[in-house]
Amino acid sequence: MDDGLSLKVKLRRAERMRQWRAFGLIAPMLLFLVVIFVVPIADMLRRSVHDVDLSEVWPRTTQAIGAWTDRTQAPDEPIFAALAQDIRDSQANRTLATAARRLNYDFSGSRSLIFGTARALPEDAPSWKAAVLEANDTWASPEIWAAIDRASGPITAFFLLQALDLERDPMGNLRAAPEDESIYLDVLARTFGVSLSVTLLCLALGFPVAYLLATLPPSKANPLMILVLLPFWTSLLVRTAAWIVLLQDQGLVNGALQWMGIIEHPIRLIFNRAGVLIAMTHVLLPFMILPLYSVMKGIPPVYMRAARSLGAPPTVAFLRIYLPQTLPGIAAGTLLTFIIALGYYITPALIGGAADQMVSYFIAFYTSDTVNWGMASALGTVLLTATLILYTIYNRLIGADQVKLG
Amino acid sequence: MRSAHNRTTEEWIWLVVLWVSACGVLFFLMAPILAIIPLSFNEGQFLTYPLSGFSLRWYEDFFTDESWIRALKNSVIIGVASTLLATVLGTLASLGLIKATFRGKGFLMALLLSPMIVPLVITAVGFYLFFAPYGLTASYTGLILAHTALASPFVVIAVSATLQGFDMNLARAAAGLGADPVTVFRRVMLPLIAPGVASGALFAFATSFDEVVVVLLVAGPEQRTLPREMFSGIRENISPTITAVATILIVFSTLLLVSLEVLRRRNERMRGIRG
Numbered sequence: 001m002d003d004g005l006s007l008k009v010k011l012r013r014a015e016r017m018r019q020w021r022a023f024g025l026i027a028p029m030l031l032f033l034v035v036i037f038v039v040p041i042a043d044m045l046r047r048s049v050h051d052v053d054l055s056e057v058w059p060r061t062t063q064a065i066g067a068w069t070d071r072t073q074a075p076d077e078p079i080f081a082a083l084a085q086d087i088r089d090s091q092a093n094r095t096l097a098t099a100a101r102r103l104n105y106d107f108s109g110s111r112s113l114i115f116g117t118a119r120a121l122p123e124d125a126p127s128w129k130a131a132v133l134e135a136n137d138t139w140a141s142p143e144i145w146a147a148i149d150r151a152s153g154p155i156t157a158f159f160l161l162q163a164l165d166l167e168r169d170p171m172g173n174l175r176a177a178p179e180d181e182s183i184y185l186d187v188l189a190r191t192f193g194v195s196l197s198v199t200l201l202c203l204a205l206g207f208p209v210a211y212l213l214a215t216l217p218p219s220k221a222n223p224l225m226i227l228v229l230l231p232f233w234t235s236l237l238v239r240t241a242a243w244i245v246l247l248q249d250q251g252l253v254n255g256a257l258q259w260m261g262i263i264e265h266p267i268r269l270i271f272n273r274a275g276v277l278i279a280m281t282h283v284l285l286p287f288m289i290l291p292l293y294s295v296m297k298g299i300p301p302v303y304m305r306a307a308r309s310l311g312a313p314p315t316v317a318f319l320r321i322y323l324p325q326t327l328p329g330i331a332a333g334t335l336l337t338f339i340i341a342l343g344y345y346i347t348p349a350l351i352g353g354a355a356d357q358m359v360s361y362f363i364a365f366y367t368s369d370t371v372n373w374g375m376a377s378a379l380g381t382v383l384l385t386a387t388l389i390l391y392t393i394y395n396r397l398i399g400a401d402q403v404k405l406g
Numbered sequence: 407m408r409s410a411h412n413r414t415t416e417e418w419i420w421l422v423v424l425w426v427s428a429c430g431v432l433f434f435l436m437a438p439i440l441a442i443i444p445l446s447f448n449e450g451q452f453l454t455y456p457l458s459g460f461s462l463r464w465y466e467d468f469f470t471d472e473s474w475i476r477a478l479k480n481s482v483i484i485g486v487a488s489t490l491l492a493t494v495l496g497t498l499a500s501l502g503l504i505k506a507t508f509r510g511k512g513f514l515m516a517l518l519l520s521p522m523i524v525p526l527v528i529t530a531v532g533f534y535l536f537f538a539p540y541g542l543t544a545s546y547t548g549l550i551l552a553h554t555a556l557a558s559p560f561v562v563i564a565v566s567a568t569l570q571g572f573d574m575n576l577a578r579a580a581a582g583l584g585a586d587p588v589t590v591f592r593r594v595m596l597p598l599i600a601p602g603v604a605s606g607a608l609f610a611f612a613t614s615f616d617e618v619v620v621v622l623l624v625a626g627p628e629q630r631t632l633p634r635e636m637f638s639g640i641r642e643n644i645s646p647t648i649t650a651v652a653t654i655l656i657v658f659s660t661l662l663l664v665s666l667e668v669l670r671r672r673n674e675r676m677r678g679i680r681g
Contacts, residue, residue, distance in 0.1 A: 018505060019505075019506065019507065019508045021502075021505070022502040022503070022505035022506040022508070023502060023506065023508070024502065025498045025499065025501050025502030025505075026498070026499045026502035026503060026506065026514065026518070027502075028494075028495055028498055028499070029495040029496060029498065029499040029518060029558055029562075030499070030514070030517070030518065032495055032554070032555070032558070033517070033518065033520075033521065033555055033558070036533075036551050036552070036554070036555045037520075037521055037529065037532070037555040038517075039536065040529075040532030040533055040535065040536030040537075041524065041528060041529065041532040043532065043535060043536055044528070044531055044532045044535055044536075047535065205431045205434070206431070208424055208427040208428040208431065209428045209431045209432060211424065211428070212424055212425070212428040224432065226663070227432045227435055227436050228432070228435060229663055230436070230439065230659065230660060230663060231435045231436065231438075231439060233612065233659040233660075233662055233663050234439055234655070234656055234659045235615075235616045235633065235636075235652075235655045235659065236616055236618070236633075237616070237618060237633045237636040237637060237640065237652075237655075238439075238442070238636075238651075238652040238655050238656060239438055239439070240640065241442065241636065241640050241644060241648050241649070241652055242438030242439060242441060242442040242652065243438055244640060244644060245438075245441065245442055245445065245453045245644065245649070246437070246438055246441055248453070248454075250452075250454045251454070252441055252455060255455065282434065282435065282438065285431070285434075285435060286435075313416060314414070314416050314417045314420055315416065315420070318420075339523060342525065343524075343525020343526060343527060343528070345525075345526065345527050345619055346618060346619065346637070349641075350637070350640050350641060360525060360526075360527040363527050363528065363531055364527050364530070364531070364619075364622070364623065367531045367534055367535075367623060368534070368622075368623055373535060376531055377531075380527075380528045380531055383525055383527075383528060384524065384525070384528050387523065387524060387525055387528075391516070391520070391523045395512075395516050
């Protein structure tokens with residue numbers, strides 16, 4: 001008995017050692033990814049709610065604004081005095097542009113307002129409120145003060161709300177953003193719509209190919225498989241360039257359509273939605289075909305034969321017996337294609353027009369072109385949340401390591 | 407398969423529909439690749455058919471243009487370095503994952519593979535904001551680290567697939583005969599999983615070699631890679647030189663595909679030994 005127990009303990013200890021050793025082997029990559037991949041993304045997510053641009057350059061105003069209680073009118077003298085001091089200081093150490101840029105995200109016209117006020121402000125004044133209002137009477141409106149309040153950080157929902165076309169009124173209530181600033185719901189809907197269309201196109205086009213490949217004997221299927229894998233392995237930029245060449249006004253597609261007499265004049269196929277859908281479907285089609293193929297490959301032909309010999313017509317047998325067995329493949333392929341499509345950037349950027357840009361484009365645009373990192377991060381948060389939800393579903397249904405690469 | 411003489415009319419119709427639609431889609435998949443190759447040998451300036459004569463001038467353009475050559479060099483440097491790193495990290499992790507039975511393994515696996523799934527632009531912005539304070543933007547180091555993160559999941563997938571077919575008894579036998587763990591790995595496991603490691607490395611290289619979103623945001627003018635140069639080329643005005651680069655890259659991916667197929671066959675043969 002005593003021996004048995006010690007053997008059990010030893011076994012458990014040995015197993016624990018084994019597990020630690022296994023973890024030790026995983027640790028380098030885990031550590032690397034945490035530092036190089038997870039932390040930067042977490043940091044980006046933090047920026048979508050973190051907002052210290054203004055409080056760093058205007059410490060007095062962002063502190064004092066807490067005392068502003070009657071939000072139907074501009075605040076009192078102390079807050080105006082803090083503002084005047086902050087404007088002088090940030091003019092002296094050249095941080096006025098930072099404040100102007102941050103406030104401009106929320107309150108358009110802030111840039112000229114702030115620079116104009118800075119120029120007109122006197123050296124000293126008995127009442128700063130009077131002096132500031134004298135410099136520019138926009139300061140009498142509670143709207144600009146509410147914008148300052150929202151920007152005073154350190155935590156803000158401003159960017160996330162803006163990503164959903166929402167804003168707060170001076171009283172702090174949620175309301176829809178003005179029409180001319182409401183672009184993001186459109187962008188998100190467009191991203192979703194394009195991804196869904198591409199996924200459905202891929203399913204419709206991919207299904208027959210996968211079926212043919214799965215039912216042909218290997219000697220015939222293998223050469224055909226190359227026709228799927230070669231485009232899959234070809235550089236994305238090469239395929240995009242090829243589509244531009246094919247779809248341009250004098251391209252082969254227009255030429256062929258004219259030759260066949262379907263159209264008289266070239267039709268526009270690039271820099272619009274049609275081009276984006278064609279090129280994205282082409283790029284993502286292998287991601288649909290490969291999971292479908294691997295599921296269809298595992299479907300034994302005996303069920304279909306049984307259904308047929310029991311008298312089911314081929315169409316009925318296919319719909320009732322074969323199709324349900326391909327559902328795991330359909331689920332894997334559509335989820336994978338949809339997830340990849342959601343984050344697409346390069347293809348729409350090169351083949352699409354201004355009205356075809358998806359959310360990724362705006363994230364890149366705000367990061368590098370306008371340096372509005374809060375907005376880039378907020379849109380990134382929305383996109384990442386959608387992706388991770390779908391990835392979790394994919395993981396539950398299929399398993400992450402089942403991503404088929406050919 | 408039912409033999410042909412048993413087919414009913416309905417089955418024949420479906421068979422024809424299947425072949426016609428599948429071949430149509432396969433044509434759709436190959437058409438752009440086939441269409442761009444002849445244009446690279448075109449003598450004329452314009453990217454339209456019919457061709458105006460045979461010429462290699464666009465290839466000459468590519469091989470004599472300083473910025474294209476630098477882009478090619480950059481792509482190779484960054485690709486090779488990140489492939490080496492990713493292959494080491496990914497292979498070690500796969501060896502651990504196959505042994506691991508601890509709780510949270512599924513989550514760990516999902517985390518290790520997540521760089522494949524997270525939209526590239528998010529990864530790129532993450533790198534961009536994170537690297538800036540350390541001076542890693544516009545540096546080779548930054549790009550190599552970023553591409554290693556993106557490429558290592560592909561190594562995990564390829565090596566894990568091979569390890570699933572690996573008979574652990576071989577490793578146990580070697581250990582039982584007195585080999586230390588390092589020798590077991592080097593002399594017994596590595597030769598048997600080598601095809602998987604090699605295809606993982608190819609996946610990793612292809613990932614880095616084709617990546618452009620991270621390069622767009624993180625690289626400086628010194629680190630412009632081939633896809634990055636193509637991106638500007640396509641955006642500004644497609645010159646015929648782009649079709650020459652495209653053709654070279656198509657040849658490259660064909661070689662890649664052939665190597666992977668050879669490795670896959672080798673891997674199956676190796677598994678055949680123990681079966």
